[in-house]
Amino acid sequence: MSDASAPKIDADRVWRRHMEYAELGATPRGGVNRTTLTPDDIEVHRRLTEVALERGFEVSLDDYGNTFYRLVGTEPNLPPVASGSHSDTQPTGGRFDGIFGVLAAFEGLEAMADAGVQPRRSVEAVIWNNEEGARFTPSSMGSAVYVGNAELAPLLAGVDRAGETMGDSIAALRAAMPDVGHREFGAPYHSFVEAHIEQGPILEAEGIPIGVVTGIQGARKFAVEVIGEEAHAGTMPRSGRRDALVDAVAIVNSLHEIFHDEADEVRFTIGRFEAFPGARSVVPGLVKLLVDLRHPDNDLVAELGDKLLPAAQAAAKRCEVRVDESNRSETVVFGEQVPAAIIRSAEARGYAWRHIFSGAGHDARHMDSHCPSGMVFVPCEGGISHNEAENARPEDIAAGTQVISDTMFDLANGE
Ligand SMILES: [Zn+2]
Numbered sequence: 001m002s003d004a005s006a007p008k009i010d011a012d013r014v015w016r017r018h019m020e021y022a023e024l025g026a027t028p029r030g031g032v033n034r035t036t037l038t039p040d041d042i043e044v045h046r047r048l049t050e051v052a053l054e055r056g057f058e059v060s061l062d063d064y065g066n067t068f069y070r071l072v073g074t075e076p077n078l079p080p081v082a083s084g085s086h087s088d089t090q091p092t093g094g095r096f097d098g099i100f101g102v103l104a105a106f107e108g109l110e111a112m113a114d115a116g117v118q119p120r121r122s123v124e125a126v127i128w129n130n131e132e133g134a135r136f137t138p139s140s141m142g143s144a145v146y147v148g149n150a151e152l153a154p155l156l157a158g159v160d161r162a163g164e165t166m167g168d169s170i171a172a173l174r175a176a177m178p179d180v181g182h183r184e185f186g187a188p189y190h191s192f193v194e195a196h197i198e199q200g201p202i203l204e205a206e207g208i209p210i211g212v213v214t215g216i217q218g219a220r221k222f223a224v225e226v227i228g229e230e231a232h233a234g235t236m237p238r239s240g241r242r243d244a245l246v247d248a249v250a251i252v253n254s255l256h257e258i259f260h261d262e263a264d265e266v267r268f269t270i271g272r273f274e275a276f277p278g279a280r281s282v283v284p285g286l287v288k289l290l291v292d293l294r295h296p297d298n299d300l301v302a303e304l305g306d307k308l309l310p311a312a313q314a315a316a317k318r319c320e321v322r323v324d325e326s327n328r329s330e331t332v333v334f335g336e337q338v339p340a341a342i343i344r345s346a347e348a349r350g351y352a353w354r355h356i357f358s359g360a361g362h363d364a365r366h367m368d369s370h371c372p373s374g375m376v377f378v379p380c381e382g383g384i385s386h387n388e389a390e391n392a393r394p395e396d397i398a399a400g401t402q403v404i405s406d407t408m409f410d411l412a413n414g415e
Helices: 013-023 037-057 101-116 143-145 152-157 166-174 200-204 243-258 298-315 337-349 363-367 394-414
Strands: 058-061 066-069 081-085 125-126 190-199 210-216 218-227 267-276 288-294 320-329 353-358 373-378
Touching: 013 101, 037 058, 037 101, 037 125, 037 166, 037 218, 037 243, 066 101, 066 243, 081 101, 081 363, 081 394, 101 125, 101 190, 101 394, 125 394, 143 152, 143 298, 143 363, 152 166, 166 373, 190 337, 190 363, 200 210, 200 353, 210 337, 210 363, 218 243, 218 298, 243 267, 243 288, 243 298, 288 298, 298 320, 337 353, 337 373, 353 373, 363 373, 373 394
Parallel strands: 081 125, 081 190, 190 373, 210 353
Antiparallel strands: 058 066, 066 125, 210 373, 218 288, 218 320, 267 288
């Protein structure tokens, strides 16, 4: 084991950098609005590239805008160990979701460079492009396309609300970093570890700085349409109406009852409810719902998801219901290798740790189909995330960064 010589991270530097990068897209309420490849997001990639090139790290960019920073190991032909996350945020996001995983990995490289230690395998910090899926849908496509779980061409053609394509945005990113190399998709990795704030309340409540993530919850996502008929609000009697809003409300109530479980483990959310045409004097002819359904048990998610259409149809009195499944992902359970390295690293530094399961999706989900993967969670205040009030303590950020750095070093020197 080479743990003894694992270098110490610079806790002040990594915290300073969090505060500095939180200025890129800073909102008046203390949060961050830095959606994918906006000028502020491009600036994250560019600024980190500048530091990396000064330090002699290799920098490369792939065709989907994922950026890779590499400290070359003593055996540079071996597949590298990677760590990273995303730099984009939700429009009303916080200062830690995503960027923590990027900055922790980068600090790992800097700590090794400062200490003058060179691991056997190369180590890489990665920014996975477009994890949040807020400006361009769907989410987590940077890691997905890298490992071959998604196709590049349709993603490049994807447009934001202003009509700009992902392809154009990636061209702007490349133009901002003219001195970096080109990276092929799918280049093999030895292993991958991602740091992230927990986005839930468990670690903070228990006073434990390190969560060793056991797996990532699967999800089924649906678009539901309730189709009635528009009519004049002043003339059409109730008996003659096919009011899509009335049926949609009945559907929402019925689904919430059907998906209610005593154990409170099913995560069922209707995140959008839109009535059309949305005019005061027109009986709504159409309601669109967006549904998100999650549970750790793949079989149960499958079963509940299949109930959605018949349950909605049963609740609708006069309208037609259509259900379209937009996205489906299975629950991932990480293998032993990376979590074991995280535990060794936490224990060597004397940090308390516990196993924890991720209810939210992360890039590590796709990476796990490519190489042994794992995740480190740190506490966040009140479990609040996807919110401008998102917060984390400097000492927890430091502990998580140290564990990421040590885990990368451990894996890079191991078999
Ligand atoms: Zn995130």
